[in-house]
Amino acid sequence: MTDCVGLFLDEGLVMVADTRTNAGLDNISSFAKLHHFHRPGDRLITAMTAGNLAVSQAVMNLVQQGVRHPESGEMETIWTVSTMFSAAALFGEAIRQVYRVHGEAMRQHSVSFDTSILLGGQLAGRTMRLFQIYSAGNFIEATADTPFLQLGEHKYGKPILDRAVTKATPISDAGKLALISMDSTLRSNLSVGAPLDVLIHRNDRIDEFQTYRVTENDPYFAMLRERWAAALYDAHRDIPPPPWATFAPAASA
Amino acid sequence: MTDCVGLFLDEGLVMVADTRTNAGLDNISSFAKLHHFHRPGDRLITAMTAGNLAVSQAVMNLVQQGVRHPESGEMETIWTVSTMFSAAALFGEAIRQVYRVHGEAMRQHSVSFDTSILLGGQLAGRTMRLFQIYSAGNFIEATADTPFLQLGEHKYGKPILDRAVTKATPISDAGKLALISMDSTLRSNLSVGAPLDVLIHRNDRIDEFQTYRVTENDPYFAMLRERWAAALYDAHRDIPPPPWATFAPAASA
Numbered sequence: 001m002t003d004c005v006g007l008f009l010d011e012g013l014v015m016v017a018d019t020r021t022n023a024g025l026d027n028i029s030s031f032a033k034l035h036h037f038h039r040p041g042d043r044l045i046t047a048m049t050a051g052n053l054a055v056s057q058a059v060m061n062l063v064q065q066g067v068r069h070p071e072s073g074e075m076e077t078i079w080t081v082s083t084m085f086s087a088a089a090l091f092g093e094a095i096r097q098v099y100r101v102h103g104e105a106m107r108q109h110s111v112s113f114d115t116s117i118l119l120g121g122q123l124a125g126r127t128m129r130l131f132q133i134y135s136a137g138n139f140i141e142a143t144a145d146t147p148f149l150q151l152g153e154h155k156y157g158k159p160i161l162d163r164a165v166t167k168a169t170p171i172s173d174a175g176k177l178a179l180i181s182m183d184s185t186l187r188s189n190l191s192v193g194a195p196l197d198v199l200i201h202r203n204d205r206i207d208e209f210q211t212y213r214v215t216e217n218d219p220y221f222a223m224l225r226e227r228w229a230a231a232l233y234d235a236h237r238d239i240p241p242p243p244w245a246t247f248a249p250a251a252s253a
Numbered sequence: 254m255t256d257c258v259g260l261f262l263d264e265g266l267v268m269v270a271d272t273r274t275n276a277g278l279d280n281i282s283s284f285a286k287l288h289h290f291h292r293p294g295d296r297l298i299t300a301m302t303a304g305n306l307a308v309s310q311a312v313m314n315l316v317q318q319g320v321r322h323p324e325s326g327e328m329e330t331i332w333t334v335s336t337m338f339s340a341a342a343l344f345g346e347a348i349r350q351v352y353r354v355h356g357e358a359m360r361q362h363s364v365s366f367d368t369s370i371l372l373g374g375q376l377a378g379r380t381m382r383l384f385q386i387y388s389a390g391n392f393i394e395a396t397a398d399t400p401f402l403q404l405g406e407h408k409y410g411k412p413i414l415d416r417a418v419t420k421a422t423p424i425s426d427a428g429k430l431a432l433i434s435m436d437s438t439l440r441s442n443l444s445v446g447a448p449l450d451v452l453i454h455r456n457d458r459i460d461e462f463q464t465y466r467v468t469e470n471d472p473y474f475a476m477l478r479e480r481w482a483a484a485l486y487d488a489h490r491d492i493p494p495p496p497w498a499t500f501a502p503a504a505s506a
Contacts, residue, residue, distance in 0.1 A: 014498070155408035159437040163485060173489070175498030180489060184412040200498060212497040220495050227492050232416060235484030236426070236433060242473050244465040245267070245428030245453060 003185045004033060004048040004151040005161070005178050006118040008130040008142040011171045012202040013120045016178040017048045018186075020193035034197040035060060036211070037078045037121075044206045045078060045087055045121035046199050050151035051114040051135070052106075055098055059115065062094040069093070084129040088119055092137030099137075116151050121201065128203055157181030171200060176224065179214065183225050194221075256438045257286060257301040257404040258414070258431050259371040261383040261395040264424045265455040266373045269431045270301045271439075273446035287450040288313060289464070290331045290374075297459045298331060298340055298374035299452050303404035304367040304388070305359075308351055312368065315347040322346070337382040341372055345390030352388075369404050374454065381456050409441040410434030424453060429477065432467065436478050447474075 007014040017034040033056070037045045047063075049056035066075040067090055081087045095115060103113050113135060120130035130142040132149045142149050147167040150158065160181050165174060175198065182196055196214040214221045260267040270286040286309070290298045300316075302309035319328040320343055334340045348368060356366050366388060373383035383395040385402045395402050400420040403411065413434050418427060428451065435449055449467040467474045 155441070156412050158441050159409050159412075160485065160489075162441050163482060164489060172494035172498045175495045176492055177489060179495065180492075187412060187415055198495075198497065210497055212495075224492055224495075228488065229416060231484070231488030231491065232413065235481060235488060236413075236417060236430060238484065239429055239433075239477055239480050241425035242428045242432065242451075242465075242477075244451065244463055245425045 003153045003157060003182060004050055004118055005148055005154070005157070005181060006048065006120050006130050006132075006142070006150075007148045007161075007165060007169070007174045007178060008120070008128075008167070009147060009169055009171060009174055010167055010203070011174075012200065012205070013046065013128060013130060014171055014174045014178055015046050015048055015118070015120060015199045015201070016175075016182060017197050018182065018193055019195050019197060034199060036199055036209070038206070038209070039079065040207050041124060042206070043079075043121065043123045044201055044209055045084070045119065046201065047091070048118045048151065050116050052111065055095075055102070055113060055115040056117075058098045058102070059091065059094045059117070062097060063090055067093045067097060083123065083126060084119075084121055084131070087121070088131040088133055088139045088141075091117055091119055091133045092139055095133065095135065096137040099135075118149055118151055122204070122206055124206060128201070153185055156185040156187075157183075160184065171202065175200065179221060179224055180228055183221075183228060196221075256406045256410060256435060257303055257371055258401055258407070258410070258434060259301065259373050259383050259395070259403075260401045260414075260418060260422070260427045260431060261373070261381075261420065262400060262422055262424060262427055263420055263456070264427075265453065265458070266299065266381060266383060267424060267427045267431055268299045268301055268371065268373060268452045268454070269435060270450050271435065271446055272448050272450060285450060287452060289452055289462070291459070291462070292332065293460050294377060295459070296332075296374065296376045297454055297462055298337070298372065299454060300344070301371045301404065303369050305364065308348070308355070308366060308368040309370075311351045311355070312344065312347045312370070315350060316343055320347045320350060336376065336379060337372075337374055337384070340374070341384040341386055341392045341394075344370055344372055344386045345392055348386065348388065349390040352390075371402055371404055375456070375459060377459060381454070406438055409438040410436075413437065424455065428453065432474060432477055433481055436474075436481060449474075 004017040033049050035047045063078045066077045069076050076090050081090055099113055106113050115135050117133040122128040131139045133139040144167050147165050148161050164177050194216040198212040200210040257270040286302050288300045316331045319330045322329050329343050334343055352366055359366050368388050370386040375381040384392045386392040397420050400418050401414050417430050447469040451465040453463045
């Protein structure tokens, strides 16, 4: 399983992915799910993948090697596309090409052709955008109303994002909230695991992005987990109990 | 969709269910999912249902009308079973009977035969128990290691229970935590909705149970939601931002 979150903020993008891959609960490995493509002064594009690892790796390979555009017939790569929309279309086309090659054989072996990708970034002089691409190769785009997109095991970590993240949230808060969200998932689903990969891409600063790997023993993450757990504990302790849950030995209702 | 939680504590059982039923997002109704069977001095058994409403209602009907025991051939009802284990087996058998009648026709219309039940309670002089019964009629039991069971849309509300509930948690805290858990689900999934039904069954006090319906405008629930939201906001504000998320205009990594 996977948990990836992409936050689409006024200040820029915060992309966070776990690194655990599992085929059943007894075959767990670690693979990077966060990839970035950077050409100084020109483009910074980040892709996070979830789903079948063989499919994801084939797609990541194709977008670098080249995929033929279905209408123009020209070969395109992540380095030649001229807009983020074209980059999303390129990933979609790559997924379809992998499906044509492997889809039928995977079905024969009852393996689900399951992939999804968060693709965010900016080309010089253009606006920053964030897309989610589905197994069918179609895609949606984050807008001001939806300041985050998630892949994979997203439910445990969604409530804190629903409550706290808006498009105006500063990146420093957003990085923290993304880790709090991940912490909830890590506690509730064994098949999502640290280390976590983070990439921060500030708006109009293609060449000044930051990447960071948060390990299980990362001092900041350890502090955040401990303080968040303590704060939750205090928070519910400070709320009085429901009047109907205090003992009143009356007759049955 | 449904969200039901049963907390299995030293002090007793806390059972909470939402009341929303939906067939698609544009056909939403309210049906009680929490039912209790009380005979003074003898038994208090609470059932919460999730899944297909026609199946749940048929099962609830059968356990009151009578189901033939698959081995003894005798008719049993929720009023005649002599243990909680037999009550769980009765519900399982009722589900199988509904499946024999409706399963094939439902499949022809691509309706999934999907039901699950949380069944908790106590018979006089016996121990309190909590079971989860599946669509196949088989069931599991909560133990000291698993102080809560959930049905339906459970993921949004699970992290707070994972963190805060143990078997020793007092009922007054547990009632509060169950509502906090429900609040997370209500915010993240439109198809789970108030009012919420609560039943509190203290250990060895079959005749002193409490039931309560928490409406959307319930003053305690409104206060809890507001204070919890504020506490979460304060909690994350008090944690410093990650060192790697504060702006450092260095060259690309």
